[in-house]
Amino acid sequence: MCEANAYVRQDGVEELFLEGVDKVVPMDNQLYLENIFGQKKMIAGTIKELSLVDHKIIIEKI
Amino acid sequence: MCEANAYVRQDGVEELFLEGVDKVVPMDNQLYLENIFGQKKMIAGTIKELSLVDHKIIIEKI
Structure with missing residues (x-):
């Protein structure tokens, strides 16, 4: 399987947000995962x- | 390997833009692949x- 892990990067530190991500859909200023x-x-x-x-x-938070 | 193919979607039709993509970096209104x-x-x-x-x-063209 070729999914990826989604991390939020803040102040140079990456924190796991969601594992095994298949789909990402940007919507306005949000991301749907x-x-x-x-x-x-x-x-x-x-x-x-x-x-x-x-x-x-x-991912970078807004 | 878990690379992906990048397609440009225009009028509902997807056209291959780049095969075997590893990195994508959004920059202003551009994407670097x-x-x-x-x-x-x-x-x-x-x-x-x-x-x-x-x-x-x-990808959707601007």
């Missing part, structure tokens, strides 16, 4: 960086 | 959707 276990989360933020080979999605 | 073969591309657009299990990054 859905993982392979069916969990759904929203966060007020933007995608800062994707690093797919490392399975990482870096 | 880098693939596992070392190719680097910029596009004036935003991420519309990620579907990682399907290895898809959907």
